[in-house]
Amino acid sequence: MDCDILVIGAGSAGLSVAAGAAQMGARVVLLEKGEMGGDCLNYGCVPSKALLAAAARAQDMREAGGFGIAPVAPQVDYAAVMEHVAGAIATIAPHDSQARFEGLGVTVIRAHGRFTGPRTVVADGTAITARRVVIAAGAAPLVPPIAGLDTVPYLTNETLFDGTELPGHLLILGGGPIGMEMAQAHVRLGSRVTVIEAEQVLGKDDPEMAALVLDRLRHEGVEIAEGARAARVSGQAGALTVEAEDGRRFEGTHLLVALGRKPNVEGLGLEAAGINVERGAIKVDARLRTTNPRVYAIGDITGGLQFTHLAGYEAGVVIRSVLFGLPAKARYDHIPRVTYTDPELAQVGLTEAEARAAHGDRLEIVTESYAGNDRAIASRRTEGRIKLMAVKGRPVGVSIVGAEAGELIVLWALALSRGLSLKDVAGMVAPYPTLGELGKRAAGTYFSPKLFDNIWVKRAVRTVQRLLP
Numbered sequence: 001m002d003c004d005i006l007v008i009g010a011g012s013a014g015l016s017v018a019a020g021a022a023q024m025g026a027r028v029v030l031l032e033k034g035e036m037g038g039d040c041l042n043y044g045c046v047p048s049k050a051l052l053a054a055a056a057r058a059q060d061m062r063e064a065g066g067f068g069i070a071p072v073a074p075q076v077d078y079a080a081v082m083e084h085v086a087g088a089i090a091t092i093a094p095h096d097s098q099a100r101f102e103g104l105g106v107t108v109i110r111a112h113g114r115f116t117g118p119r120t121v122v123a124d125g126t127a128i129t130a131r132r133v134v135i136a137a138g139a140a141p142l143v144p145p146i147a148g149l150d151t152v153p154y155l156t157n158e159t160l161f162d163g164t165e166l167p168g169h170l171l172i173l174g175g176g177p178i179g180m181e182m183a184q185a186h187v188r189l190g191s192r193v194t195v196i197e198a199e200q201v202l203g204k205d206d207p208e209m210a211a212l213v214l215d216r217l218r219h220e221g222v223e224i225a226e227g228a229r230a231a232r233v234s235g236q237a238g239a240l241t242v243e244a245e246d247g248r249r250f251e252g253t254h255l256l257v258a259l260g261r262k263p264n265v266e267g268l269g270l271e272a273a274g275i276n277v278e279r280g281a282i283k284v285d286a287r288l289r290t291t292n293p294r295v296y297a298i299g300d301i302t303g304g305l306q307f308t309h310l311a312g313y314e315a316g317v318v319i320r321s322v323l324f325g326l327p328a329k330a331r332y333d334h335i336p337r338v339t340y341t342d343p344e345l346a347q348v349g350l351t352e353a354e355a356r357a358a359h360g361d362r363l364e365i366v367t368e369s370y371a372g373n374d375r376a377i378a379s380r381r382t383e384g385r386i387k388l389m390a391v392k393g394r395p396v397g398v399s400i401v402g403a404e405a406g407e408l409i410v411l412w413a414l415a416l417s418r419g420l421s422l423k424d425v426a427g428m429v430a431p432y433p434t435l436g437e438l439g440k441r442a443a444g445t446y447f448s449p450k451l452f453d454n455i456w457v458k459r460a461v462r463t464v465q466r467l468l469p
């Protein structure tokens with residue numbers, strides 16, 4: 001078989017390349033050894049957000065008191081909650097399905113692909129030769145060699161959403177986005193939850209902003225042990241013990257391993273194609289080319305930031321290179337990320353610490369609290385804040401923690417990607433009353449001292465007022 005573009009993996013990254021390339025006229029072959037849609041649809045974003053949504057409804061019932069509505073303890077049917085999760089996946093699945101892609105003109109082969117040469121991949125006994133190959137084979141849960149882990153039953157994101165019984169006491173190894181989202185989902189659905197984190201929970205985020213998430217989770221009953229590196233695991237189903245390096249012991253009924261991800265580089269025959277692996281991930285240049293210039297790699301397999309929207313963005317970069325021969329390069333300074341806890345935690349561009357390191361004294365920081373936003377007050381969602389990092393009137397980073405932070409960061413993702421100034425944002429008219437006003441307010445606050453504490457502005461106003469008839 002011969003084609004223009006061969007895509008290995010039908011997850012967020014591979015599907016985006018295949019759909020774009022086929023619709024623009026290229027002959028595309030897509031290989032998928034597992035479920036169409038990959039991690040995001042089947043074991044990642046979609047089920048985790050569906051579970052969080054159910055958990056949020058349960059929490060609303062507990063917290064209705066403040067609105068004058070009698071709070072009630074929710075009766076949670078975990079199996080039915082998981083049916084809701086499965087329903088969300090099933091509703092989205094046709095969009096990622098083999099039938100849809102075949103309808104777009106893609107040849108879909110449901111088999112494992114393996115390089116046998118620089119331009120040849122074998123799948124299901126067929127040798128496929130392609131002008132360009134895009135590896136989008138994703139990542140799998142990282143299960144490090146923690147003593148005893150291989151002797152006990154444990155869950156990962158690939159098995160968690162198959163559960164039908166609410167875990168009595170869920171121990172979670174790792175306090176990254178997966179660990180924290182699943183901690184809140186489960187505590188709200190009625191589990192006891194303990195997070196065991198080697199360093200700091202949500203350690204990639206601004207600690208001041210992450211602290212609000214931690215406070216909230218602790219308030220809801222999640223036990224969070226930081227500086228606790230899991231060293232040993234023992235027990236059996238229903239009675240498990242995790243022991244940290246410093247001797248702390250944690251007991252629970254279930255164990256979720258959320259310790260990061262491992263790129264799926266094994267079994268691809270990368271050596272046969274001259275493709276180098278570095279620190280367990282496929283090495284790519286700024287154009288997302290591997291060490292074999294005819295082969296590209298995008299999404300989680302490259303071991304960088306791991307997000308569905310990033311996979312989609314990288315697919316666009318590769319399409320420009322592969323279809324039109326343009327020297328398109330990927331940039332990462334405008335890629336947002338959101339952890340969908342409540343409050344949500346969102347970031348685009350540099351955090352405060354990164355911005356200080358990069359810009360020193362030129363950096364200006366503005367913060368605004370949700371407590372001053374009328375919509376937040378009306379909705380009793382005043383916990384939260386936005387922090388704006390700016391240099392010479394342009395945002396270089398924005399951190400938001402609070403209700404709908406993931407929606408609010410969208411404006412700033414646009415601002416950073418298009419190089420908008422704070423003047424542009426301050427000059428926008430935002431509808432009242434919305435949380436969206438927070439962004440405009442923060443941009444306005446940046447100019448307040450420049451405008452209101454400025455002797456020249458005051459003098460100019462007095463002069464004009466004297467001259468006006």
Ligand SMILES: Cc1cc2nc3c(=O)[nH]c(=O)nc-3n(C[C@H](O)[C@H](O)[C@H](O)COP(=O)(O)OP(=O)(O)OC[C@H]3O[C@@H](n4cnc5c(N)ncnc54)[C@H](O)[C@@H]3O)c2cc1C
Nearest residue numbers: 009011012013033034038039044113138299300306307308
């Ligand atoms: C619990 C969880 C929650 C998440 N939540 C979010 C979120 O809210 N927002 C967000 O942006 N991101 C989220 N992510 C991350 C997101 O899911 C990933 O970044 C995204 O799925 C990466 O897409 P990908 O196409 O690179 O890889 P994948 O989706 O893993 O797809 C790779 C595909 O390649 C196939 N494959 C592998 N090897 C071969 C081979 N040799 N031959 C044929 N097929 C092969 C696999 O079967 C798989 O289907 C979450 C991840 C997890 C685990």
Ligand SMILES: NC(=O)c1ccc[n+]([C@@H]2O[C@H](COP(=O)([O-])OP(=O)(O)OC[C@H]3O[C@@H](n4cnc5c(N)ncnc54)[C@H](O)[C@@H]3O)[C@@H](O)[C@H]2O)c1
Nearest residue numbers: 174175176177178179197198229230258259260306338339
């Ligand atoms: N909302 C989202 O966009 C979202 C949600 C979930 C996952 N994801 C993606 O999936 C990726 C994986 O998420 P994750 O949370 O599994 O990984 P992660 O790498 O973000 O977090 C893993 C955590 O485990 C800790 N750890 C490592 N070894 C340990 C040990 N022995 N004992 C205790 N703690 C230990 C680390 O210090 C780290 O904080 C993320 O990078 C993210 O891109 C995104």
